[in-house]
Amino acid sequence: MHEKKTIFYRAYNEAMKIRVDLSSSTKDSSYDILIGSGIVNAKAGDEIINVFNSAGLKNRAFVITSETVSGLYRSLLNGFLENAGIKPVVLSLPDGEGTKSLKYLSYIYDELIKNRFERGDFIIAFGGGVIGDLSGFAAATYLRGINFIQIPTTLLADVDSSVGGKTGIDHPGGKNLIGAFYQPRCVIIDVDFLDTLSERELKNGFAEVIKYGAVIDNEFFIYLENNYEKILSRHKDSLMHIIEKSCAIKADVVNKDEKEAGLRSVLNFGHSLGHAIETLYNYETVKHGEAIAIGMVFASMLSEDLGLCTGETAGRVKTLIKNSGLPVKVPDFSPEEYINAMKLDKKVKGKLIKFVLIKDIGSFVFKELDFEYLMKFLKKIKDRRLDNL
Ligand SMILES: NC(=O)c1ccc[n+]([C@@H]2O[C@H](COP(=O)([O-])OP(=O)(O)OC[C@H]3O[C@@H](n4cnc5c(N)ncnc54)[C@H](O)[C@@H]3O)[C@@H](O)[C@H]2O)c1
Ligand SMILES: [Zn+2]
Known part of the structure; x- marks a missing residue:
């Protein structure tokens, strides 16, 4: 039987890499989590380019983010992606749990179709757990599943929601009632995003x-x-x-x-x-x-x-x-x-x-x-x- 284990090692200069090994599940959905300080910047380093390449991200990406995160980091992320040779289309959604809903999911589908996103293209979730869960579910279902990358920006998303492949939306009848297990192709965690997070949100993730x-x-x-x-x-x-x-x-x-x-x-x-x-x-x-x-x-x-x-x-x-x-x-x-x-x-x-x-x-x-x-x-x-x- 294939033995499952997490390969955990320090790679490149500052970034650390964790391999999530899911190779013995029906479909090999293993992926890397890259963790560092200042790794998302306008001069995307080789390590990022390598991770993007091995995930298959080449041409364009549909970035889903929240208004706060977009206000703080949109140009940083655009520069970062463009430097890696990727053309982003950015969709910025309201902050808050209410966005993890059918209404915004439907809006995402509309924009993906309007911008002619195809099977080989990528969705990038850039934000906290709300954006991650919603974008992941959009990726799991659009065209029966397109590639997905997480760039989390809250501590909760860094340590919890971006790992493990649970995606979904809320229903008026309850939280997370609609969803799918869907693994990202890679996760890029930059702790520098936590500089702007409120103390309450930081403690929220620390729990x-x-x-x-x-x-x-x-x-x-x-x-x-x-x-x-x-x-x-x-x-x-x-x-x-x-x-x-x-x-x-x-x-x-x-x-x-x-x-x-x-x-x-x-x-x-x-x-x-x-x-x-x-x-x-x-x-x-x-x-x-x-x-x-x-x-x-x-x-x-x-x-x-x-x-x-x-x-x-x-x-x-x-x-x-x-x-x-x-x-x-x-x-x-x-x-x-x-x-x-x-x-x-x-x-x-x-x-x-x-x-x-x-x-x-x-x-x-x-x-x-x-x-x-x-x-x-x-x-x-x-x-x-x-x-x-
Ligand atoms: N999929 C899973 O396994 C899993 C696990 C745990 C939680 N979740 C889900 O995660 C969601 C909660 O995620 P959350 O706690 O990240 O909340 P959130 O996504 O609502 O983010 C909290 C707030 O912080 C803002 N923000 C994000 N990054 C910021 C930054 N770098 N600087 C300043 N502000 C920033 C956001 O815009 C938002 O207003 C819930 O919907 C929960 O169900 C999912
Ligand atoms: Zn929890």
Whole structure:
């Protein structure tokens, strides 16, 4: 049997390269993730040209971006692509989750057809997770699939949404209800884009980074405990390190379970309660990373309550989240409201919901929990405010 592994190496001058090896899936959709500082500039270096060449990008590309990113970086990206011999057609869409919708997907198809984009051409997603998910789904479906490249510009997109091939749009009936698994031909991550990201958005992405350490990699978690201040002050080497590590961890999980048949759901640590919080706030007020930060604290407390981990382990998760300036307190909705919202989760089977729980830092266990127990636990923390540090 073909052994799947992530090849992870430093390449060229400053850029690092991670190979996402999907060669044993039905269609070989392996690709490179290039990570560096200042690698997207008007003098596209050889390393970029090589990655573009091996991805097959030659002539023209349809760039999808958001208004904010376009305002900040449009001419930089145009210069970068033109220098690499690629003619861009740029489509700039409004900021916000509302853009991940059928309306804008349809607009993208119109523009692709109007500009006569063909099978061999490329779509480039240039922005955060909203742009990445929407563009990826457009690429997966236009002409039954055209080439796709991600150039993420938020920390969340660097460490999470640009890796793993989940693409899609929201529906008024729920988030991410329509979509496809579709892998990019390459991902170019330049940490310099994070210079202009708001602090709140930076922390939003950092929550997912903490998740990787908490349930998958003990050493990485210790690194985060020791360096979170440096990272959040945007120290370039630290940012590159956490992005490189997060991409490698996520790529490894995806390599082993691309379509989320089992293992990949470890990436849902903190997400069961997190999604409920987002639903109860109607996807406003609270950001995804903030919601899952609370969800991770909650899942750690549950793990302790079930005797799966020590109070010290649960405490370390909570402390790192709190020290990073992310919220830890379960918002004041009623236990009944939480249970009803959690019942909408994809991981529900009858009276049970599959939870990712923590054993030690860096190791996890899946457990099906019944809603009655969860209701009691939610009441307990509400009465005793156990989630207050
Ligand atoms: N596909 C996946 O596996 C996956 C995983 C996690 C999240 N997601 C999706 O990702 C989306 C959230 O992504 P996000 O957190 O990146 O939000 P986002 O894409 O909405 O970006 C946040 C804001 O930051 C702005 N921005 C982007 N880059 C910037 C920069 N360099 N400087 C200044 N401003 C910048 C954007 O214009 C936007 O207003 C959600 O729709 C979520 O469902 C997908
Ligand atoms: Zn998430």
